Amino acid sequence: MKNIMNVIARALFALALVAAAGSAIAADTIRVAIGQKGLWDTMVVSQGIAAGFFKKEGLDVEVTWTRGGAETMQALITGSSDIDVGGGILGALGAYSKGAPVRIVSAEFHGASDLYWYVRADSPIKSMKDMDGKTMAYSRPGSSSQLVALSIASAAGVKPKLVSAGGIPDNRTQVMSGQIDAGFAIPPFNLDLVAQGKIRIIARGTDVPSLAAQTGRVNLASSKFLTERRDVARRFMKAYFDTVDWMYANPNESIAFFAKFNDVTPEIARQTFEAYPKNTVVPIPIIGLQRSLDQALEYKQIDKPMTVGQAEAMIDLVYQPVRK
Amino acid sequence: MIGKVGGLRIVTIAVVLGLWELLARSELLYEGVVPPLELIIIASFRQLTSALIYRHLATTGLEIAIGFPAGLLSGVALGVLMGARRFFGRAVMPYVETFATAPKIILLPIAMLLFGTGPESKMALGALSCFFPVVLNTAAGMRHIDPVLIRVGRSFNLTRWQMVSKIYLPALRQAIVTGMRLGLGLTVIGILLAEIKLSNRGLGYLANEYYNNFRIPDLYALLIFIFVLSIGANALISRLQSSR
Amino acid sequence: MKANGNFAPAAAGLLGLILLAGLLELAIRFGLISALIIAPPSSMPAAFAKLWHDGFIVEPFLATLGQTFVATLAAALVGIPAGYLLWRRPLLTASYESWLGAAFAAPLILLYPLFLVIFGRGYTTTIFVGFLSAVIPIVLKTRDGLAAVPRVLIQVGQSFHLSRWTGFIKIIVPAAAPAMLTGIRLGLIFAVVNIIGMEFLIDFGGLGRVVSEMYFRYEIAGMYAAILLILLVSILFLTLFERIERWLRPH
Numbered sequence: 001m002k003n004i005m006n007v008i009a010r011a012l013f014a015l016a017l018v019a020a021a022g023s024a025i026a027a028d029t030i031r032v033a034i035g036q037k038g039l040w041d042t043m044v045v046s047q048g049i050a051a052g053f054f055k056k057e058g059l060d061v062e063v064t065w066t067r068g069g070a071e072t073m074q075a076l077i078t079g080s081s082d083i084d085v086g087g088g089i090l091g092a093l094g095a096y097s098k099g100a101p102v103r104i105v106s107a108e109f110h111g112a113s114d115l116y117w118y119v120r121a122d123s124p125i126k127s128m129k130d131m132d133g134k135t136m137a138y139s140r141p142g143s144s145s146q147l148v149a150l151s152i153a154s155a156a157g158v159k160p161k162l163v164s165a166g167g168i169p170d171n172r173t174q175v176m177s178g179q180i181d182a183g184f185a186i187p188p189f190n191l192d193l194v195a196q197g198k199i200r201i202i203a204r205g206t207d208v209p210s211l212a213a214q215t216g217r218v219n220l221a222s223s224k225f226l227t228e229r230r231d232v233a234r235r236f237m238k239a240y241f242d243t244v245d246w247m248y249a250n251p252n253e254s255i256a257f258f259a260k261f262n263d264v265t266p267e268i269a270r271q272t273f274e275a276y277p278k279n280t281v282v283p284i285p286i287i288g289l290q291r292s293l294d295q296a297l298e299y300k301q302i303d304k305p306m307t308v309g310q311a312e313a314m315i316d317l318v319y320q321p322v323r324k
Numbered sequence: 325m326i327g328k329v330g331g332l333r334i335v336t337i338a339v340v341l342g343l344w345e346l347l348a349r350s351e352l353l354y355e356g357v358v359p360p361l362e363l364i365i366i367a368s369f370r371q372l373t374s375a376l377i378y379r380h381l382a383t384t385g386l387e388i389a390i391g392f393p394a395g396l397l398s399g400v401a402l403g404v405l406m407g408a409r410r411f412f413g414r415a416v417m418p419y420v421e422t423f424a425t426a427p428k429i430i431l432l433p434i435a436m437l438l439f440g441t442g443p444e445s446k447m448a449l450g451a452l453s454c455f456f457p458v459v460l461n462t463a464a465g466m467r468h469i470d471p472v473l474i475r476v477g478r479s480f481n482l483t484r485w486q487m488v489s490k491i492y493l494p495a496l497r498q499a500i501v502t503g504m505r506l507g508l509g510l511t512v513i514g515i516l517l518a519e520i521k522l523s524n525r526g527l528g529y530l531a532n533e534y535y536n537n538f539r540i541p542d543l544y545a546l547l548i549f550i551f552v553l554s555i556g557a558n559a560l561i562s563r564l565q566s567s568r
Numbered sequence: 569m570k571a572n573g574n575f576a577p578a579a580a581g582l583l584g585l586i587l588l589a590g591l592l593e594l595a596i597r598f599g600l601i602s603a604l605i606i607a608p609p610s611s612m613p614a615a616f617a618k619l620w621h622d623g624f625i626v627e628p629f630l631a632t633l634g635q636t637f638v639a640t641l642a643a644a645l646v647g648i649p650a651g652y653l654l655w656r657r658p659l660l661t662a663s664y665e666s667w668l669g670a671a672f673a674a675p676l677i678l679l680y681p682l683f684l685v686i687f688g689r690g691y692t693t694t695i696f697v698g699f700l701s702a703v704i705p706i707v708l709k710t711r712d713g714l715a716a717v718p719r720v721l722i723q724v725g726q727s728f729h730l731s732r733w734t735g736f737i738k739i740i741v742p743a744a745a746p747a748m749l750t751g752i753r754l755g756l757i758f759a760v761v762n763i764i765g766m767e768f769l770i771d772f773g774g775l776g777r778v779v780s781e782m783y784f785r786y787e788i789a790g791m792y793a794a795i796l797l798i799l800l801v802s803i804l805f806l807t808l809f810e811r812i813e814r815w816l817r818p819h
Contacts, residue, residue: 064524065524066522066524067522067532067536070784070785071441071522071784073784073786074436074441074522074783074784075440075441077604077786078436078437078439078440078441079440080440080441080442081441091784091785091786094785094786095785095786098604098786098787098788099604100604100786101604140771140784141781164772165689166689166770166771166772167536168536169535169536169537169538170684170688170689172538173357173684173685173688173689174688174689177357177688179688179690300622300785301785328659328662329659329662329663332659332660332663333663333664333667336663336664357682357685357686358686411576411577411580414574414577414578414581415577415578415580415581415584416581416584417581418578418581419581419585421806422799422802422803422806423799425757425761425802425805425806426761426798426799426802427761427762427764427765427768427776427798429765429768429769430764430765430768430776430779430794430795430798431795432768433779433780433783433791434606434792434795437604437605437606437788438605509673509674509675512675513675513677513678516675516678517677517678517765517769520678520769521768521769528678531678531681532681535681535684535685540685543681543682544682547678547679547682550675550678551674551675551678554673554674554675555670555673555674558670558673558674559670
């Protein structure tokens with residue numbers, strides 16, 4: 001009997017040791033939903049994981065990739081994820097106005113330097129000026145691609161026929177098979193076709209400088225998460241900020257990581273990097289709210305006008321770096 | 325006759341494959357949308373020999389493994405109830421029939437609002453898809469049970485549970501299996517479509533990934549894999565049906 | 569309209585539905601169920617009104633209807649001759665019937681990314697998917713209907729020395745018509761289900777797209793209203809077709 005008690009005691013002691021050691025290195029788990037794999041701005045979290053920034057904050061990050069902002073927000077609202085990276089601001093404002101328990105914790109992308117429109121290489125269209133009456137694609141009604149398309153068209157003084165053509169791969173098929181004249185994409189997508197001379201870029205978001213002053217994509221968190229695990233959220237955002245700083249302080253490494261992560265050539269990775277100057281991905285501040293609110297009203301994302309003050313109640317910056 | 329049938333089938337397959345290859349090598353369709361057969365075969369081989377497809381198959385399989393029995397059990401339960409209590413059955417039938425004809429995928433948002441965007445919502449969709457053919461077939465089966473059997477059961481003063489297990493269920497076996505067969509097909513379709521719409525795991529998700537990244541030969545290879553599996557499962561159940 | 573024997577269950581069913589809706593409403597009001605997950609039944613009229621006002625009812629309804637009509641028509645134009653061909657050549661039946669059955673059980677709608685790639689994101693793809701789901705039941709039912717015509721009837725025709733063609737038109741076709749109609753009805757149902765499913769999946773087209781759009785815009789009440797609308801459309805189709813079938817078969 002004594003022997004058995006001895007064995008049990010030793011086993012319990014060993015177990016206790018393991019548990020103690022385990023809890024010392026146990027990290028906090030955080031579930032992150034990210035829209036659209038393959039873009040430069042959506043890669044921040046993956047970069048941060050690889051470079052160890054999240055581990056440094058004691059965070060174990062579980063990433064779920066979705067196909068876009070609307071879907072990431074659903075993951076957030078239904079509690080399937082804690083943080084939503086890269087949600088569209090119009091959708092976020094819309095959900096918030098309908099009572100969704102979400103908060104903006106930082107910006108994710110400002111401006112429109114990523115979007116570009118292209119035509120088939122053999123198309124007679126040489127620039128936006130030739131696009132009058134021709135079909136120009138955007139993804140879904142109320143999307144940033146639609147808004148940017150409209151801005152680009154009016155800046156060029158033409159009236160193309162805007163068509164909802166779905167995502168980037170849908171655009172690609174329809175342009176290449178001749179169903180629409182100009183489709184949109186975001187680097188690095190379709191840059192391989194550019195390199196092969198099969199398509200030509202006729203317009204970019206940067207063609208309309210005023211678009212730069214608007215935050216298009218934001219990072220969101222559920223209010224429940226912010227209430228119950230605020231410190232985890234703060235540490236996550238700190239690591240996020242640090243990663244962004246690191247990516248631009250070490251461009252060669254971040255470009256190389258991007259190329260490997262998304263299975264593209266170093267050249268295409270570098271072109272992608274050039275479409276995203278640092279000021280486009282700094283997580284604060286959130287700019288252009290009035291304009292976003294106007295657009296949200298126009299495209300029926302919100303039913304009643306919302307003031308900037310009301311919208312700002314949605315913003316909860318859990319972490320703000322001390323900037324010199 | 326067997327010889328002619330087999331012969332015609334082989335010729336048909338050969339002609340279809342030949343036309344495919346012609347179409348692939350012609351310039352008619354945008355390049356890549358109809359890839360040459362060898363690319364599909366290579367993609368197939370690559371997929372089957374790597375772990376990726378099996379990991380996603382496991383997720384989809386789990387969703388089916390939970391969704392299908394859930395739908396089956398609840399379907400049989402309601403079907404038996406509708407048959408045993410005729411008034412209730414006739415009151416409820418129009419609603420069941422209406423829901424049965426509606427596409428279940430549109431109920432996915434409700435499932436996701438209730439269960440989140442993970443595998444649970446897909447299981448719920450699977451259960452919903454299976455439920456209706458099973459209910460309808462079971463209820464119909466109940467109506468066709470020989471009244472003699474029911475009177476015998478009643479004359480023995482069987483409890484409700486004994487009526488179900490000793491009289492109803494054995495008599496319903498054929499109807500339930502028919503419902504099962506239809507239900508399984510619809511469950512698989514429902515779960516795959518739900519994965520395509522919004523998920524980050526599973527065969528439907530994988531197909532969507534291939535499409536988004538324009539990996540068309542992989543997409544074809546994966547679809548062939550899915551089709552072979554579902555036709556195989558269907559054949560398996562029909563073996564069960566005929567052996568009973 | 570409804571026979572007296574059907575009145576009591578129908579009334580009970582309706583009453584039960586209203587009771588359930590009432591319970592749901594109470595559960596939501598008392599906070600047992602979140603209104604952000606299940607819209608309270610009392611919000612449905614306003615939600616429908618909003619859908620109507622924003623143009624999410626009439627146009628999408630017509631779009632879905634139009635696609636279903638075209639798809640089923642095409643399926644009938646292809647399926648009935650194909651069924652006839654299978655019936656005339658037993659070899660074809662023996663070779664292809666089980667294939668068609670297997671294809672029908674397989675998740676054909678999964679092929680839609682391929683159609684998206686081949687036809688692009690437009691009505692061609694959705695109608696084609698509807699066509700594929702409708703054509704197989706039409707082919708199989710047509711063949712079955714023709715094959716099930718009792719020999720007696722054919723012999724009667726022969727005893728009147730009717731030509732092959734007249735015999736076919738005057739005897740076989742009317743006898744097979746009920747089965748063919750059933751096939752078309754099945755085809756219609758499968759077409760509309762798959763078309764709405766497609767619309768939901770690719771965010772394009774009519775009623776299915778509306779559900780998806782309401783979901784992604786987080787307009788939960790509107791989403792439920794759209795789903796109810798689709799259910800209403802299903803009832804409409806079913807009842808309409810049942811009426812047509814009964815009218816064409818006055819016995």
